[in-house]
Amino acid sequence: MTRLSAQIPEEMAGMRLDQVLAELFSDYSRSKLQTWLKVGRVVVNGAQLKAKDKVEGGEFIELDAEAEVVLECEAEAIPLDIVYEDESLLIINKPAGLVVHPAVGNWTGTLQNALLNHVPSLETLPRAGIVHRIDKETSGLLMVAKTLPAHNSLVKQLQERSIEREYLAITKGRIIAGATIDEPIGRHPTDRKRxxxxxxxxxxxxxxxxxxxxxxxxxxxxxxETGRTHQIRVHMAYVHFPLVGDPVYGGRFQLPPDCSEQLEIELRAFKRQALHAEKLGLLHPETQEYCEWIQPLPDDMIRLLAALRDNEQH
Structure with a gap:
């Protein structure tokens, strides 16, 4: 049994308690949360309430969650590039091409399968402890919780937007200056994969x-600042600087004028979005000390940058 806690956001005022639970602890099924509510494992400001009771916002909610097998996913002996590991936290350098979660078309060979082989006890955690994801063809740092308290801590930090996440990307087009893109993202109206x-x-x-x-x-x-699906890829394409190699948002392939032979080779060979999760910073779930990891660029992006620099000299 592990006690999870959260403060009910003010904007949830007027919602039913069971709806609030489903929002705040979305890694658990609604039926499981309803069961825990009925048997008294949920308290709000120290009191037990009913599922239909309305909240005011700002209350402190505590949930006694029970560790149990929550996955239908097989362990597989897939190599992991482990950057850091202790009893509560695992930092992985994910290579491009590795899917994070099993889904239709990718039930095996994923990071989740590999994690269950490395730490079998992760089968009792939501999504085997994976609290955020990066796209299949994006490389770089990804954090994994090894315990329920660590999972709760990392999810809370994500919700509070306090986790530092920085990426390196190579775009099409010469960008003059940096900027902030503050635009909402949703599913494409006609293409559900975009x-x-x-x-x-x-x-x-x-x-x-x-x-x-x-x-x-x-x-x-x-x-x-937020972590929406395909966020960097969508936003950079929106401002007309799509990522090199992006098969979904990058537009049609074009060679730039005055392109050297080596640059042409590298651009033609680059079949993924040129995106790498380089830096990850967070408060350690146990010690509450700030920890930070930096992962250098993978070889394919290093080669592409070398060809771009060399092309500038000619």
Whole structure:
């Protein structure tokens, strides 16, 4: 049994308690939360309430969650690039091409399968302890909780937007200056596999600044304030600087004028979005000390940057 806690946001005032539970502890099924509510495992400001009771907002809610097998996912002996590990936290350097969660078309060979092999006890945690994800073809740092208290801590930090996440990306187009993109993102109206800037979407904020400029490309550092699906890819395409190699949002393939033979080779070979989760900073779930990790660029992005720099000299 592990006690999870949260403060009910003011904007939830007037909602039923069971609806609030489903929002705040979404990693558990509604039926499981209802069961825990009925048997007295939920208290609000120290009192037990009924599912239909309305909340005022601002209350302190506590849930005694029970560790149990919550996954239908098989452990697989897939190598992991472990950057850091202790009893409560695991930091992984995910290679491009590795899917994070099993889904239709990818039930095996995922990071989740690999994690269950590395730490079998993760089968009792929501999503095997994975509290955020990066796209299949994005490389870089990803955090995993190894205990329920650590999971609760990391989810809370994500909700409070206090986790530092910085990415390096190579875009099409020469960007003159950095900026902030504050545009909501939702599913594309006609293509359910894509996302787009939509006024009916969820709020999404992306900060970017230029690290290096080339004739027709840019290397940028991106800092996320929110973590929407495909956020960086959608936002950069929205401001007409899509990521190199992005098969969904990058537009049709074009070689820049005055392109060297080596640059042409690298651009043609780059079949994924040029995006790398370089930096991850958080408060350690146990010690509450700030921890930070930096993962250098993978080889394919290093080669592409080298070709871009070399092309500038000719």
């Amino acid at each position: 996302y787009s800037v939509r006024q009916t979407g969820k709020d999404a904020v992306t900060h970017y600044r230029v690290v290096e400029r080339f004739a027709r490309h840019s290397l940028i550092r991106v800092k996320l």
